[in-house]
Amino acid sequence: MQIVPEPTKIIPESSLKGKTLLLPFILICTLFFLWGMVQNLDGILIPHLKKACQLNNRQSTLIDTAIFLAYFLMAIPAGMLLKNFGYKNSIIIGLLLATIGAALFIPAANTMAYTGFLGALFILGCGIAILETAANPYSAILGDPAGATTRLNLAAAFNGLAAFVAPLVGAIFILSGKEYTAAQLKAMPDASRSAYLLHEASSVKLPYGVLAATLAVIAVLFFFAKLPEIKNVSKEPSAGGSLLGALRHRHLSMAVIAQFFYVGAQVCVTSFFIRMAKQGAGFDEKTAGYYLAIYGFLFMGGRFIGTFFLQFIKSYKLLSIYSVIAVLLCAIAILGKGAYVVYCLGAIGFFMSIMFPTIFALGIDGIGDDTKSGSSWLIMSIVGGAIIPYIMATVIDLNGDQIQIGYIIPLLCFIVVLYFGMSGYKIRKSLI
Known part of the structure; x- marks a missing residue:
């Protein structure tokens, strides 16, 4: 889901003159792609964890609840974070929070704890909510105001690309294609059933481990990159x-x-x-x-x-x-x-x-x-x-x-x- 930036009167700092904005924009585009991957893996994760953790349909949709409840709860705090710490620092905080959330998939899979998956998803959701709140307006105002709509649409295209790539990755690396009915599972020896369910749960570790590593690397790149900070110079009341x-x-x-x-x-x-x-x-x-x-x-x-x-x-x-x-x-x-x-x-x-x-x-x-x-x-x-x-x-x-x-x-x-x-x-x- 894409958060649309609020209209505001902003200009780049005067020190931006002569500096290229290409690298900052490329880094911003990676954020659109990454949170698109997080959101669009849910369609794979819900049926998969339903099978691996033996859930009913209502329990499986708590995956959606964890992600979108995080969006709701972080909407205002993310804006406050942006106001107090600026775009670059807010993005780094969001990336680190998302990294923690993605990494927590590994212990959740090892213990087959569904609550662990939900906690990881909630933290991941909080991180990407911060990223969306910061990256959408930043992409729009990073350069000539006349090209704001073009930049935002171009960045959003990478979010759309993730809607195609994420299910493909999930189908290849998460879904095993092995399914058993409730009767077949019940007829299995306890050891075989436990091994099957653990194997199913463990298939999320590789894609989410790679996602965590990627988020961490992007956070490091943002930390060392010289990004222009944009400040609001509107004289109108902010409230x-x-x-x-x-x-x-x-x-x-x-x-x-x-x-x-x-x-x-x-x-x-x-x-x-x-x-x-x-x-x-x-x-x-x-x-x-x-x-x-x-x-x-x-x-x-x-x-x-x-x-x-x-x-x-x-x-x-x-x-x-x-x-x-x-x-x-x-x-x-x-x-x-x-x-x-x-x-x-x-x-x-x-x-x-x-x-x-x-x-x-x-x-x-x-x-x-x-x-x-x-x-x-x-x-x-x-x-x-x-x-x-x-x-x-x-x-x-x-x-x-x-x-x-x-x-x-x-x-x-x-x-x-x-x-x-x-x-x-x-x-x-x-x-x-």
Whole structure:
């Protein structure tokens, strides 16, 4: 999930004259890729740890809860950290925190402790929340203001690339392809069953160990790199409107609700993608993992194509069109059988691609001094990714582990987004 920088008047320090900004920008792009890897490995991790730790669906979605709850809780502290320590130091702190979180996967795997995995994910989530809070605005303001949008979109492309690479890495190095039914596991000798489950849990150690090492190396590079610090020179009051007062704008309040349900829908689709592909289409675990990578590729491509369409179609209209299509695709995925169920899920990724930034932009449109507070609300609404998947898992567990029926939850979420695109976005008189 990409946190969108808040509008602010900033200029580089005068000492930046003559200095190249290419190296700092390259380092920032690596951050977009790395947190994209963390987020998009969840689609692999949820079905894998469900198997390795013998979990029900609700327990497995606590992986999403750990990550997105960290985003919610760190939204304001990360901003305070940025204000007090600057961009470079905040990024280093975020990288070190994420390094610790990724490294803790190794002892969690050795002990097969699911709570250990959740703790590691929460720490990892706190780290990448800091990185997003710092890196998004830093990439936008690192250079000529006229090129801010181009720089941010270019950096975000690396985040989209990770949506393709992460599932591919997970399918190759984490998923074993070996699966047993509950009856088969029960029939195994205790030693054989324990060895199998330990082997499954241990497969996360290599990719997350490499991730931890990479995060640590990038932190060292940031420490020694001569990065320009950007300071806010705006003479306007920094407080803007109050946090609660911003919600008097009806379209902002509706955007917060729509964003909550959109993020929840996106996380639901990816979290249950592999199990849906196995149950609805009859794919094996490895093949399902590769199709999740294709989903990521379509999501990335959708951002570029959607950006092109936005030059000719008003954003709220495109959001409404995409929402209708997403609802229909969910319905087909729920009712259908065979490979086209998976094709529908991949297509949903394409049509979801523009929803987050479009809702964000429409939500803060025309709210003036409340823009900063409104942005904070929209960022905190990411907590939908911690709550909605648990609701979907509950529906699945209550219906005899039928994954397809669970997709009624993202379908309903897209209906909320559709309402926002058709009516909720409209700027009306303040509520108070």
